[in-house]
Amino acid sequence: xxxxxxxxKYLFRKEGxxxxxxxxxxxxxxxxxWYRQDPGQGLRLIYYSQIVNDFQKGDIAEGYSVSxxxxxxxxxxxxxxxxxxxxxxxxxxFDSYNEQFFGPGTRLTVL
Amino acid sequence: xxxxxxxxxxVILSEAASLELGCxxxxxxxxxxxxxxxxxxxxxxxxxxxxxxxxxxxxIKGFEAxxxxxxxxxxxxKPSVQWSDTAEYFCAVSRxxxxxxxxxxxxxxxx
Numbered sequence: 001x002x003x004x005x006x007x008x009k010y011l012f013r014k015e016g017x018x019x020x021x022x023x024x025x026x027x028x029x030x031x032x033x034w035y036r037q038d039p040g041q042g043l044r045l046i047y048y049s050q051i052v053n054d055f056q057k058g059d060i061a062e063g064y065s066v067s068x069x070x071x072x073x074x075x076x077x078x079x080x081x082x083x084x085x086x087x088x089x090x091x092x093x094f095d096s097y098n099e100q101f102f103g104p105g106t107r108l109t110v111l
Numbered sequence: 112x113x114x115x116x117x118x119x120x121x122v123i124l125s126e127a128a129s130l131e132l133g134c135x136x137x138x139x140x141x142x143x144x145x146x147x148x149x150x151x152x153x154x155x156x157x158x159x160x161x162x163x164x165x166x167x168x169x170x171i172k173g174f175e176a177x178x179x180x181x182x183x184x185x186x187x188x189k190p191s192v193q194w195s196d197t198a199e200y201f202c203a204v205s206r207x208x209x210x211x212x213x214x215x216x217x218x219x220x221x222x
Contacts, residue, residue: 033210040120042201042214050208058209090155092210097162100145100203100210102155 003027004103006091011108013085021076021106023091029101031094032074036060036087037105043090049074078108085110115204117213124192125221132187132216134202144185145203145210146176155201161185172196194222 004025013019025032031050035043045058049068063082068074078085091103118133136142146158159170166178176187185202197220202213 031208035212040214042117043203043212045209045211048208056208059211094210099157099160104154 004091004093004101006089006103006106008106009104011106013108013110015110016080018077018079019085019108021078021089021091021108023074023076023103024072025074025091025093025101025103026072027093027095027101028071029093029095030071032068033092033094033100034058034064034066034074034076035090035092037090038087046076046089115202115211115213117200117202117216119216120214121217121219123219123221126194127191130187130189130192130196130218132200132202132218134185134187134213136183136185136202136204138183138204138206140206143205144176144178145205146170146174146185146187147201147203147212148198149201149215150198158187158200192218192220194220196220 007022033048034046037043044060046064047058047066049055052071055066055068065077086109088105088107090105092100094100114137116135144161147155148158149155158174159168161168161178169175174189178185200216204211
């Protein structure tokens with residue numbers, strides 16, 4: 001059953017701690033994306049990767065980092081430099097027909 | 112700045128009313144256009160997409176959208192809404208490597 005998995009569904013961290021959100025896909029897609037969803041803000045692009053070992057900043061990359069060591073995996077680290085990290089994070093992948101597939105999301109709460 | 116604008120942030124309609132949600136984008140050149148829907152507590156789902164050809168696109172659940180190139184618009188329509196259409200709707204534009212979303216429109220259908 002192909003798709004995108006994100007874990008965990010809910011994540012709690014103390015202020016000042018880095019936290020890494022997992023995103024895995026078995027769709028064999030080259031392109032993967034991270035978005036942040038806040039009420040009234042839509043989805044804002046954090047980082048994206050078109051190919052293994054390469055990634056680009058999106059519109060709100062400050063305070064985040066990513067890696068793309070494998071085609072299947074695109075983890076996002078929310079660092080202590082991110083001023084307002086509490087949000088819903090969505091991972092997506094993109095097929096050759098320009099259609100995006102979304103994971104179920106991770107809701108991060110920083111206490 | 113390049114952007115995607117959804118003019119209606121919150122729409123309230125009665126069942127059987129007609130729906131039109133506006134979407135404008137500011138990118139020049141060739142773009143691909145999408146409408147996504149997010150039902151309460153669920154993943155983002157693709158409603159419809161436009162890549163080329165007939166500018167009137169039909170999607171799932173009776174939705175359609177019309178691409179008007181001269182107006183940089185891709186408005187979503189449905190002739191008769193149902194209570195189950197209550198959701199948040201996102202317009203998105205892909206160009207080059209990036210997919211950019213509008214801020215979303217919350218649609219509330221009164222039974």
